[in-house]
Amino acid sequence: MRKIIKFLYIIIGFISLGLGVLGLILPVLPTTPLLLLASYCFVKGSEKFERWFKGTKLYKRHLETFVKERAMTLKQKLSILIFADVMIAIPFFILDSVLVRAMLALIVVYKYYYFIYKIKTVKY
Structure with missing residues (x-):
């Protein structure tokens, strides 16, 4: 059961990440909250995906300041x-x-x- 929950977090993380990237192109979608959701899901779902996401330029450009400095x-x-x-x-x-x-x-x-x-x- 625990593996299923972690898998769901990872799936939701990638969906949020995809929508967040679309938000860079489409002004209708808010990028930052979707990337925050992706980050949260990766933290809950997989240490590997968390490290990967936090190492991307996307994370550093859009979330790092918020996470570190609010x-x-x-x-x-x-x-x-x-x-x-x-x-x-x-x-x-x-x-x-x-x-x-x-x-x-x-x-x-x-x-x-x-x-x-x-x-x-x-x-x-």
Whole structure:
């Protein structure tokens, strides 16, 4: 059972990695969160894939600063925030529940608070 779970982490890691690479080309997909998910999955799934991923230029260019310094560029922050806003807006406008809309609005407010005050903005 443990091997199956590790295998699933590796599969999800590679799917996230592929989508993250697509995010470099397509502005609709956020690169950084997908690469963070890939990194997390590789850590959980395989030490070998974790070492490999952390040695790539992709990791060093897009994640290393965030992982070490808890910092992102303004462009990275905006792409994540805008993508998340679009994803949150879909159920916000589709659903009629006031409670769900209030929870989604609170999530958006917290998300902005977190990105503005908890994650440093760097210039490179």
